[in-house]
Amino acid sequence: MASYFDEHDMSNGEGSAQPRPDQSLLLRILEMARLLQEEMDVEIVSDLGFMSVSGKAPPASKKVVEELETKLISPASACLGKQCAICLVSFVEEDETKVLPCNHQFHSVCIVTWLKQVNSCPICRYELPTDDPNYEEMRKHKARAKQREYEQETLHNSMFG
Amino acid sequence: MTNIAEARIRREFKEVVKSDEVAACNIKVELVNDTFNELRGEIAGPPDTPYAGGQFHLEIKIPETYPFNPPIVKFLTKIWHPNISSVTGAICLDILKDQWAAAMTLRTVLLSLQALLAAAEPDDPQDAVVAQQYKENHSIFEKTARHWTAVYAGGPKSYPDLDSKILSLKTMGFEEHQARAALSSKGWDLERATEYLIN
Incomplete structure (x- = not known):
């Protein structure tokens, strides 16, 4: 009696190292999802870092x-x-x-x-630069995030506004 | 105490005394001694909140580095609020910690505390039990806060049903405040409060 695989004109897959095309596409999608996830995690971690490392802002430069x-x-x-x-x-x-x-x-x-204690104006909290590289990095990161948000909104408005 | 701290408190003291808020009986500051490093504050519970009608007393300690560091403030009047410890009166408020700014004054601190009574931040709690009740059983929270305001801050609303539960714990030999605190944190469930007190 012919095997199931013979009847259906297929090999049983054993020993075939080559992933099928749909499988490799799936793998690539998974890889992309993982990368995206990682990027998001980095963002979350750095936000948390900002909160915990310095609840209080560093001195002005x-x-x-x-x-x-x-x-x-x-x-x-x-x-x-x-x-x-x-x-x-x-x-x-x-x-x-x-x-x-x-x-x-x-x-x-x-x-x-x-x-000498905090980098901001006591009245309006305008921030002066600091000598703390981590804090400056975080500030740039936040400014970039804000810029991205603004750009996305502008794009959205130009399409649907 | 350094000169700048004392000189500033003297000026601020005058500012609070002649402010509109004092005229309206909203806030008050009194000296405890003549060195200006310890004061007593008082704020009125904001209207349309469970604290309305109550007067809340505060302990204010002025550090030597004031105004470069915030005053150290806690509630002397017992209060049921997510951001204030129901046990110690310690306050969780950003401007009294890392968000302090040297241009803030006793007046702005007292007004901020009044605002905190009107708008709690349950996600940044000082008292986890109160915060959980605030989020999960808001009507019990409001009733409890109103009850505490009446008992400890001279508020107007009394709840005979809550009083009778406290009385039954008192007849079992528990101290009144202890009984109230246990019932409050157990959602006024007499059985659970008793169990909690016994353990």
């Missing part, structure tokens, strides 16, 4: 702090009665102050003490 311009309070600006948000004392003539890129002004001593 020493160089950037040194390069902040010092501004003396003029008689005219002393009259405005503005105060330093760190020590809550009003600026008086000849006070030495620094202005951050976000335009917030503080006594030099006050803001330098703060920036």
Whole structure:
């Protein structure tokens, strides 16, 4: 009696090392899925890393702090009665102050003490660069993610908007 | 205490005392001693929350490095809230930890705590038992929080059914707060609370 395989004009597959075409396609799809999954995992891991390594942001870059311009309070600006948000004392003539890129002004001593601890403006949290490579990497990563999101939205809007 | 910390607290103290919120009886700060490193705060429970009608007392300790580090704050009044320990009064709030900024003040801290009472963050809990109840059995959570507000913070709403359960545990020899805490964490199931207290 002819075997099942003979009747159906097939080999029984034993010893055939070559994967069939549909099988290799399946393998390739699986490989792609694995890669995608890995990429997602990297993203999740790095997000977690950001949370756990530094719940608190690192100090501002020493160089950037040194390069902040010092501004003396003029008689005219002393009259405005503005105060330093760190020590809550009003600026008086000849006070030495620094202005951050976000335009917030503080006594030099006050803001330098703060920036030795955290890299952001005490009022608006504008972030200055840091000397911490991991934190900077994370920041770039976040900026890229945001940019991607923006691009995707723009693309979506141009197609369906 | 360094000069900047004390000088700043003196200024802030004046700011809180003359603020609109004090006028409206929403927040209050008092000195404990004349060194300005320890204060007592008070916030009113926000309206339309289980804490409405209650007055909550806070212990505020000012570190020497203030305002470069946050004040250390905890609830003295017992409260049932996912982000506040029902045992110690410790608070889980980002601005009192890593999100502190030197431009924040006693006034903004007290207002943030008031906002926390109005909007809990159950996914970032301080008290895991309360947080779980908040998510899984919200009506029991609200009732419990309202009950605690009435008992400990002078809130208006009383629940005779809850009081009678506490009474039955008291007659078994348990202390009142212990009984209340056990019943609260066991969803007011008398049997489970008793079992919990015995073990």
